[in-house]
Amino acid sequence: MPEAVAVLEVEDVVRHYGPPRRPVRAVDGISLTIRPGETVALVGESGCGKSTLARVILRLEPPTHGRIRLDGEDITELSGAALRDRRRLAQMVFQDPYASLDPRMTVEAIVREPLDNYRVGAPEERRICVAALLRRVGLVEEFAERFPHELSGGQRQRVGIARALALQPKIIIADEPVSALDVSIRAQVINLLMDIQRELGVAMLFVSHDIGVVAHLSHRICVMYLGRMMETGPTETIIRRPQHPYTRALLDAIPVSHPSLRRPRRLLEGTPPSPSNPPQGCRFHPRCGFAQACCRSAMPELRSLGGGTSVACHLAPLADASSTQGDHVQ
Amino acid sequence: MIGSPLLDVANLSVTFGSGPAAVRAAVGVSFTLEAGRTLCLVGESGSGKSVTALAVMGLHGKGAHVAADRLALAGESLTGVSPARLAAIRGREISMIFQNPMSSLNPAFTIGYQIAEAIRLHEAVDKAAARRRALDMLEHVRIPDARRHLDSYPHALSGGMRQRAMVAMALACRPKILIADEPTTALDVTVQAQILDLIETLQREFATAVLLITHDLGVVAEMADEVAVMYAGRIVEKGPAAALFDAPAHPYTEGLLAAVPDHRSARKERLSEIPGNVPVVNREIPGCAFAPRCARARPVCAERSPRLEAIAAGRASACLRRAEIEAERAGHVLPCREDRHA
Numbered sequence: 001m002p003e004a005v006a007v008l009e010v011e012d013v014v015r016h017y018g019p020p021r022r023p024v025r026a027v028d029g030i031s032l033t034i035r036p037g038e039t040v041a042l043v044g045e046s047g048c049g050k051s052t053l054a055r056v057i058l059r060l061e062p063p064t065h066g067r068i069r070l071d072g073e074d075i076t077e078l079s080g081a082a083l084r085d086r087r088r089l090a091q092m093v094f095q096d097p098y099a100s101l102d103p104r105m106t107v108e109a110i111v112r113e114p115l116d117n118y119r120v121g122a123p124e125e126r127r128i129c130v131a132a133l134l135r136r137v138g139l140v141e142e143f144a145e146r147f148p149h150e151l152s153g154g155q156r157q158r159v160g161i162a163r164a165l166a167l168q169p170k171i172i173i174a175d176e177p178v179s180a181l182d183v184s185i186r187a188q189v190i191n192l193l194m195d196i197q198r199e200l201g202v203a204m205l206f207v208s209h210d211i212g213v214v215a216h217l218s219h220r221i222c223v224m225y226l227g228r229m230m231e232t233g234p235t236e237t238i239i240r241r242p243q244h245p246y247t248r249a250l251l252d253a254i255p256v257s258h259p260s261l262r263r264p265r266r267l268l269e270g271t272p273p274s275p276s277n278p279p280q281g282c283r284f285h286p287r288c289g290f291a292q293a294c295c296r297s298a299m300p301e302l303r304s305l306g307g308g309t310s311v312a313c314h315l316a317p318l319a320d321a322s323s324t325q326g327d328h329v330q
Numbered sequence: 331m332i333g334s335p336l337l338d339v340a341n342l343s344v345t346f347g348s349g350p351a352a353v354r355a356a357v358g359v360s361f362t363l364e365a366g367r368t369l370c371l372v373g374e375s376g377s378g379k380s381v382t383a384l385a386v387m388g389l390h391g392k393g394a395h396v397a398a399d400r401l402a403l404a405g406e407s408l409t410g411v412s413p414a415r416l417a418a419i420r421g422r423e424i425s426m427i428f429q430n431p432m433s434s435l436n437p438a439f440t441i442g443y444q445i446a447e448a449i450r451l452h453e454a455v456d457k458a459a460a461r462r463r464a465l466d467m468l469e470h471v472r473i474p475d476a477r478r479h480l481d482s483y484p485h486a487l488s489g490g491m492r493q494r495a496m497v498a499m500a501l502a503c504r505p506k507i508l509i510a511d512e513p514t515t516a517l518d519v520t521v522q523a524q525i526l527d528l529i530e531t532l533q534r535e536f537a538t539a540v541l542l543i544t545h546d547l548g549v550v551a552e553m554a555d556e557v558a559v560m561y562a563g564r565i566v567e568k569g570p571a572a573a574l575f576d577a578p579a580h581p582y583t584e585g586l587l588a589a590v591p592d593h594r595s596a597r598k599e600r601l602s603e604i605p606g607n608v609p610v611v612n613r614e615i616p617g618c619a620f621a622p623r624c625a626r627a628r629p630v631c632a633e634r635s636p637r638l639e640a641i642a643a644g645r646a647s648a649c650l651r652r653a654e655i656e657a658e659r660a661g662h663v664l665p666c667r668e669d670r671h672a
Contacts, residue, residue: 045518045521046489046518068596123592146360152607153375153607157609167617172663182374182375183374183543183546183547183586183609183658184374184585184586184589184603185374185607185608187591187602187603188605189600190591191600191601194598209519210519212519212593214590215592216591216593216598216601237569239594250519250520252523253520253523254520254548255519255523255526255548256546256547256548256552257590257594258572259554259571259575259591260572262552265523265526267520267523267524268473268520269524271491271520275520
């Protein structure tokens with residue numbers, strides 16, 4: 001698998017807003033690679049830049065700096081018909097399926113729209129294709145004639161997934177796709193996404209604030225904070241041996257799964273500072289319990305610790321690699 | 331137990347509209363809450379958990395019809411009391427916080443003014459004293475630089491800070507009961523942990539009872555002493571938190587617990603699903619409302635409505651098959667408990 005052409009390569013991507021002299025540094029030098037069939041999770045608190053990065057990857061916004069390669073081709077400078085043609089390889093699934101589905105269109109028309117837009121097949125073939133897509137996401141044929149308001153939240157999200165699959169993309173970018181769903185429905189949609197990925201071999205970038213959910217379905221996790229990559233590595237390594245103090249804090253904040261597992265909370269105090277005026281040195285240092293003088297003066301670069309893990313922390317690997325609760329090591 | 335419980339709710343029903351089109355949002359809901367304890371009302375959308383809380387507060391709108399055999403605070407009935415008395419109880423004896431702090435905070439007034447007003451509404455103190463108390467509360471909820479934020483408007487605060495300000499206002503009169511409706515749902519996990527910790531700390535300090543409404547079983551595992559699980563307007567299971575997590579008695583509770591991904595198991599297995607959709611309670615469902623989604627359902631479940639009945643000390647389940655499920659459970663330890671000893 002590592003030999004295959006990457007589906008997505010993001011190289012030192014920067015996205016700044018506002019005046020160049022004092023910009024809002026929403027995304028500030030992010031690199032990541034996604035291979036065919038791989039699910040990569042992008043996690044971080046609100047405002048960390050993860051959704052902006054997703055939009056830049058899809059070229060819904062131009063990057064201020066950096067390169068984006070989709071299926072081997074550089075799309076950073078593409079525009080017009082050339083961009084449109086490449087864009088079909090990357091499709092998006094949104095958090096709020098109600099806001100992202102046109103209320104005046106039937107389910108059939110919503111799922112068919114991308115096929116119409118790209119003139120895929122004859123009209124009759126499109127109809128058959130839509131029926132197959134709806135079946136694939138677990139919606140019976142009767143749903144084709146319904147409107148979004150007649151569907152439950154879970155059903156709407158299935159429609160959103162069917163629409164994203166219509167053009168047989170190489171990668172699906174899902175921004176908080178299960179955050180708005182009820183618990184019993186969330187499991188259905190997570191399973192559907194996992195099934196689709198296994199069967200179709202489509203790559204996935206899963207953007208979420210919930211490291212607990214993404215741990216379940218991702219192969220790799222990227223942790224973002226204030227526009228920077230803090231740590232990246234195989235999911236199991238990140239969960240069991242988190243190296244960055246911020247990754248640990250995110251894991252520590254996940255609620256326990258049973259009342260008998262309660263323990264004194266180790267709180268990450270405060271909230272992220274504004275990306276228009278990020279702290280000097282390591283961006284996490286004002287909230288970090290381990291911070292030392294060097295953390296306040298120099299910005300740590302992302303460096304490899306082996307085993308596919310990279311971390312942007314002066315102090316890594318931390319001597320005490322396990323959390324004091326022993327939760328992360330088994 | 332000595333005397334009456336702090337909050338005593340028996341056979342509470344909330345109905346919207348009338349006749350055949352009536353929506354029975356809550357049906358036959360009963361629970362009690364003791365001082366200093368936390369009861370979690372758990373459910374998905376449409377389960378009736380928020381409607382139940384609003385009815386307890388007397389905050390249900392004009393369109394809702396509330397009936398109850400008993401709805402009492404420390405022995406005093408809340409049904410049929412004058413609006414003036416209810417207003418006096420609300421805020422002073424029971425107060426409420428919401429998912430969105432802006433639904434409680436007025437954007438046109440400073441944080442300090444709003445907390446001071448809440449105090450002066452219920453207590454005969456002068457403005458200066460109320461302002462000192464407001465400052466004290468902001469410090470209690472650990473808002474940094476509290477003195478400055480006394481004169482801040484809500485929009486100047488972050489989401490987590492607004493939530494803290496709302497907690498400060500809700501607890502300013504030291505109510506006996508705090509009702510918290512999804513207080514952390516819109517927050518990042520890191521801020522959620524801060525707010526849960528804050529509620530717990532203040533609860534210990536003031537001996538407040540907490541009625542916590544949530545859809546999140548992780549929040550329940552963190553906070554609850556007692557749990558009541560609601561489905562389609564009814565309580566389907568209740569009991570002490572640890573016992574309920576150890577061995578859920580109702581198939582719905584069992585399904586909910588199994589559907590939560592566990593980040594510690596790095597296995598990429600399919601999650602256990604509850605098939606079908608969360609029901610909309612716009613019509614009377616014959617039999618058990620969960621039966622259409624229930625793996626354990628028998629034909630009888632579609633015909634007879636199960637009643638909430640005791641199964642063990644402090645535990646109750648509304649399932650026609652509860653005896654069989656219990657017998658099955660008695661035989662073996664559930665495999666999902668292994669992580670507790672890791």
